[in-house]
Amino acid sequence: MSNDRPGRTVRERIPYDPIVGRRFKLPGKARVAVWTIVNVENWEPTGAMPRAVLPPPMGQPLLPDVPNWAWHEYGMRVGFWRFVDVLAARGLKASFAVNGSAIAAYPAACEAARAADWDFIGHGFVQGPMHRVADQAAAIRQTIDAIGAFTGKPVRGWESPGLTETDETVDLLAEAGIEYVADWVLDDQPVAIRTRAGEIVSVPYTVEINDVVLSAVQQQPSDAIFTRGRDQFDRLYQEGATVPRVMAISIHPYLTGVPHRIRYLEALYDHILAHDDVLMCTGAEILDIFRSQQDAGS
Template identity: 75%
Template sequence: MTDPIGSSVRSRFDYQPIHKRPLLRLPKHARVAVWTIVNVENWSPTAAMPRTVLPPPMGLPLLPDIPNWAWHEYGIRVGFWRFLETLSSRKLKATFAINGSVCSLYPEVCEAAREAEWDFMGHGFVQKPMHKVEDQRAAITDTIKAITAFTGKPPRGWESPGLTETDETLDLLAEAGIEYVADWVIDDQPVPLKTRAGTIVSVPYTVEINDVVISAVQQQPSDEIYRRGRDQFDRLYLEGAKAPRVMAISIHPYLTGVPHRIKYLEMLYDYILGHDDVVMWTGAEILDWYRSQVEG
């Protein structure tokens, strides 16, 4: 029997123009809530890489793919620690999107994020599209269990690998207790999504201020995250004078964590922090704020 909710993407939410909805208010009349998502993933050396920086010699894919796997591994060994310093020195907390298997593969990284009081978010069990996962329910459950065992509390948010979802993913996430998702890049404010287990909230994410798109897909210059991020913030800050907006910054250690890009991320944070009427939050804090607005 076909699930009438899961059968259609459009049926998940009601269309409501941003200028025709109840007014939300951030604390102290802030204009923009900014959240940072640090993505740490498990790329299996024995499988095809989720992303590549070098094409295979003579166009023939080869396994193990050492250069592209090592490209990612550099981010875990070095790039992540640049992120930690950049954020900690500015007293900022990130939302930590991790594959569940990262907790056992890279415990030092997870320990550092836990000590920094980052908000852990599920990101699949391994870095594989949800359409290719043999048992989605088990993968979601295993991810939640791994994060819960490591942090002492279950993750409230979820970002699917590659933002991929099947028709059933959202229902399975809600049934597992996930409260918000980052897969639905549809708005500058949180949006409630319908599932067979009730409502789950879409917290605004980004495919624009996202270094996978900027650096790996579009192959833009090193300073693009600063230039594009600054322009994104400026417009949201202007519009936020009438109704608050949410801005996401999505980064990966193997991309923005490299020496020739990290200073531009620092410049972006310093630019944003130079403005009044801005809150720097985690995904869970944005969720709680939104719920207080619509349920209070």
């Protein structure tokens, strides 16, 4: 579906539409579709760190910020491989939100994600907010080109660093051929966003079953991804008996990939997998389900 003009406000782009009464269905009468997003980012040690675990002594920042860069780097050297093992042991695939520059910075991790047939999605070229990017269109293209050259496949999805956008980000993404985004955390089902290049689909993402919020921002106990994730899933599963839902689990190697948290990710997956009528999938697969029903209804 195309539009003659872009939405001029956020509300025009994605009009209010309550979940009750919709016709969206999941294959096999599944109640919940669950997708995992593994985020791999390139934190340049020459710049300020996107997040910090250790404040500078006496409040005096210093570059390079070795302690906080190393905190993140542990995730890429060690934590990421725990994710690979946990997902492979359960026959699960992830959507792989990756900085375009991380393809060169962390080739072994990207090769492992490619070998596992994960769904590569753009996550900016370097880890920094979109509203600070001088030329968003160029950065989007650079990211898509880097990932596409590595995988040999089109890049279908996008998650902006920190979920940041400007007024035209979704227009630029749609113009670059991106089909779905994870930035608009406002629903339990996929919904269409109007752009000047037609519609782009918002696949339900999460800011709360997300280890950046749980572990880095709220500093919850190590088991929070299990306890909160279990409660999230249980409610969606109950509601999904009448109105199907989508649940996202967003994880970062330097947070959930550490030894004292990884067991709780395993426990969350095992809790979910103990239920019937659950579809474990990727963002691209959710997009295709939604699009197939759009096409059938048009």
